[in-house]
Amino acid sequence: MDGHGVAADLEAWIDVHGGALLRFAYLLTADRDRAADAVQDALVAAYPRWERIVAHGDPGAYLRRSVVNAHTSRWRRSLRREQPVADVAGLAGQIDDPADRIAIEDALWLLCRSLPRKQRAAVVLRYYEGRSDAEIAATLDCSVSTVRSQIHRALATLRTRLADDEEEVSSP
Template sequence: METPDFDDWVTQRGAALLRFAYLVTRDHSRAEEAVQDALIAAYSRWTRICRTHDPEAYVRRSIVNADISRWRRFFRRETPAADTAPVDPAPDPAVAQAEHDAVWALCATLPAKQRAAVVLRYYEDLPDAEIAVILECSPATVRSQIHRALASLRTTLGTEEVKG
C-alpha cells in the first residue's frame, strides 16, 4: 500500500476533520486548534502512521486527545473567576435551530469521551468497532460510554421537565 501524500490527504480530509473537531469541542476556535495540533503531531510520523494505522482514526483520536489536553492544561494553570456577566442568549425564531442548540447544550454537559462516542455514533454514523479504534478502547467500552451518555441525557431532560 502506497503512503498517501500528507498535503493531499489533509486537503481531502481537512473539512471532515474540522467538522468532527467542532462536534467534539463545540467551539470553532478550539476545533481549529485541536485539528492543527493533531496534524502537526501526525506530520512528523506520517509514513509510520500510514504503514501501521488508519490515518483517519489516528488523527481523529489525536483531535480528541488535543482537546482533552487543552482542558487539563487550562484547569491546572487557571482558576476560573465567578461568572458575573449575565448570559445573553441570542434568540433564534426558528424552532428547528432552537432544538438544535438545545441538543448541543445537552451534549456539552457530557464528559469528553462520552461526547466523542455519541458524536461518532450518531453524527458520523460509525459502527462500534471503528469508534473503538478512534477512541483506543474496546467496542464494549464504546457501548458503555454511549449508554452512560444517553442515561445522563435522559436524567438531565427529566430534571429539566420537572423544573419547567
C-alpha cells in the same frame, strides 16, 4: 518519499479530509479556536510519521484519535471547563414538529457540551460520524463494552436532563 513528497501527500489529504476533521474537532470542543488548534496540532504532530501512518492504512482514524487525545488530555481539560446552559423549556417527547425538532436539536447540542469528554467523543463518533462500536473503541483506546456503556450513559444523561428541565419548567 522525501520531505517534499510527504508534504505534498499530507497537503493532498488535508485538501480532501481537512474539513471533515475540523467539523469533528468542533463537535468535540464546541469551540472554533480550540477545534482549529487541535486539528493543526494533530496534523503537525503527524507530519514526521506521515508515511508510517499512511502505511498503517487509515490516516483519518489516526488523526481523529489524536484530536480526541488532545481534547481529553488532562492538561487541556484542566484549563477550561465549559458551563453550558441548556434552555430546554417546554421540550416534550414530541419532536415531529419541525420547529420542535430544531429546538430540541439546539438543546441537545448544548447538553452534549456538558457530557464528560469521553462520552461526548463517543456520541460524536456514533451519531455524527456513524462509526461502529469497534471503530469508536479504537479511537477512544477502550473496549467495545466501554463504548456501549459510554453511549448508554450519555443517552441516559441527555434523556434525564431533558426530563429534568421539563419538570423544572412545569413546577411552581
